[in-house]
Amino acid sequence: MGSVRYDVIVVGGGPAGLMVSRICAENGLKTVLIEKEKRLCMKPCAEGVLIEAFEEAGLKVDPSYAVNRVAGGELISPDESIKLVVEDADRKFGVYGYIVDKPKFLNALLLRAYDAGVDVWLRTRARKVKVCEDHVEVEVTGWKNLTVHGEVVVGADGSESVVARDVFGYGKQELIPTLQYRMKDCELEREDFIYVYVGREVAPLGYLWVFPKGDGEANVGLGIRKAPLKYHLDKFIENHPEMFGKAKIVEVDGAAVPIGGPRKSLVNDRAVLCGDAAGHVVPISGEGIRPAIIAGKIAGEVICKAFDEENFSEKFLRAYQNRFNERLGRLMKWALKARRTLEVLKDPEIIRLISLMDEESIIELALKLRVWKFAKKLMGDPVFAVSIAAKLLRA
Numbered sequence: 249m250g251s252v253r254y255d256v257i258v259v260g261g262g263p264a265g266l267m268v269s270r271i272c273a274e275n276g277l278k279t280v281l282i283e284k285e286k287r288l289c290m291k292p293c294a295e296g297v298l299i300e301a302f303e304e305a306g307l308k309v310d311p312s313y314a315v316n317r318v319a320g321g322e323l324i325s326p327d328e329s330i331k332l333v334v335e336d337a338d339r340k341f342g343v344y345g346y347i348v349d350k351p352k353f354l355n356a357l358l359l360r361a362y363d364a365g366v367d368v369w370l371r372t373r374a375r376k377v378k379v380c381e382d383h384v385e386v387e388v389t390g391w392k393n394l395t396v397h398g399e400v401v402v403g404a405d406g407s408e409s410v411v412a413r414d415v416f417g418y419g420k421q422e423l424i425p426t427l428q429y430r431m432k433d434c435e436l437e438r439e440d441f442i443y444v445y446v447g448r449e450v451a452p453l454g455y456l457w458v459f460p461k462g463d464g465e466a467n468v469g470l471g472i473r474k475a476p477l478k479y480h481l482d483k484f485i486e487n488h489p490e491m492f493g494k495a496k497i498v499e500v501d502g503a504a505v506p507i508g509g510p511r512k513s514l515v516n517d518r519a520v521l522c523g524d525a526a527g528h529v530v531p532i533s534g535e536g537i538r539p540a541i542i543a544g545k546i547a548g549e550v551i552c553k554a555f556d557e558e559n560f561s562e563k564f565l566r567a568y569q570n571r572f573n574e575r576l577g578r579l580m581k582w583a584l585k586a587r588r589t590l591e592v593l594k595d596p597e598i599i600r601l602i603s604l605m606d607e608e609s610i611i612e613l614a615l616k617l618r619v620w621k622f623a624k625k626l627m628g629d630p631v632f633a634v635s636i637a638a639k640l641l642r643a
């Protein structure tokens with residue numbers, strides 16, 4: 249088996265890997281991106297992306313990949329009696345986003361990486377990763393069969409990360425299975441809204457989403473646990489002829505999403521983990537694209553500094569984990585607690601909870617992590633408030 253040498257070896261061509269490799273190459277580091285699939289984005293996705301992700305990635309909002317502007321959404325209670333509407337049409341909350349065409353979105357990131365000088369190896373799988381005292385080694389097979397030597401390895405290889413396994417000794421993360429249909433000819437009330445359904449009946453221990461892509465097309469899927477995915481998704485579609493009576497399924501796909509929050513340590517000597525490999529998914533919503541982009545960008549910046557200082561120690565690279573935590577650590581922690589609390593609530597309690605929320609309190613809570621407005625609303629029913637607080641404390 250031959251060998252080749254790079255400064256930085258990035259495993260995985262998702263949003264995290266594309267971001268970190270580009271930053272490294274832009275700063276003059278010889279960088280290779282290793283991707284096992286023959287093209288990017290083989291994994292399904294509901295394709296909802298907040299504007300912050302575009303900004304972090306330095307991508308403009310281009311209609312070729314930002315296909316549908318989302319002005320708001322509805323959180324629908326288990327009995328569908330309450331539809332909590334959150335709308336940011338005039339952008340007063342500063343949080344809005346798009347449904348993207350993810351393959352095209354990733355392609356835009358890929359072109360930026362190419363322009364920066366990243367060597368992209370498709371159809372090449374990282375089999376084994378080893379950190380030695382003065383270098384790293386990644387054994388690859390597929391389009392290339394060789395050992396890649398480098399100074400630093402980045403594990404951006406998703407929830408089944410080989411880097412997390414070989415370098416960090418990590419086992420499986422807490423995962424939720426998903427199933428998604430891409431559907432055409434849907435008749436949705438508003439195509440600029442996303443729809444989220446919760447409750448033990450409709451989506452046990454998870455939630456169900458309808459994310460419109462425009463012109464009657466939508467990603468309709470669910471992530472649930474301890475329950476059959478297809479049964480629940482089909483039942484939902486059958487129970488909503490007003491939306492799906494004329495609709496056709498044109499694609500079926502599924503994948504696991506890590507929902508246990510970030511791994512304890514994301515850095516080791518000469519190695520870092522980013523994105524799904526690091527558990528960078530908001531545990532209550534499954535949002536992982538923006539965290540992956542933010543993590544990839546910070547990791548890239550810290551790795552470049554490590555080259556400046558010729559210091560690839562765990563201690564030096566820890567700046568990446570600290571900076572990520574400053575940005576999104578609180579959100580990840582809060583969302584994990586909120587998910588665990590929601591999971592123990594029965595449908596009547598979820599209905600009560602949603603009935604006590606309003607647009608402003610949910611935005612303040614879910615996106616800005618300010619609990620005050622939500623707590624005030626909850627105090628409208630003090631007994632219920634105490635029981636929720638107790639569950640939150642236990643979560």
Ligand SMILES: Cc1cc2nc3c(=O)[nH]c(=O)nc-3n(C[C@H](O)[C@H](O)[C@H](O)COP(=O)(O)OP(=O)(O)OC[C@H]3O[C@@H](n4cnc5c(N)ncnc54)[C@H](O)[C@@H]3O)c2cc1C
Binds near residue numbers: 293469
């Ligand atoms: C059904 C579903 C819906 C979702 N919806 C949304 C959403 O609407 N919004 C949102 O923000 N997030 C969503 N997510 C989560 C989001 O897709 C991920 O969190 C995000 O893609 C993580 O990016 P990543 O770069 O860390 O990993 P990934 O996108 O998983 O990319 C990892 C890459 O590594 C490659 N790879 C793996 N192992 C190897 C190996 N050994 N060698 C070489 N290459 C390897 C894979 O082929 C893959 O291309 C959804 C996920 C699912 C499953």
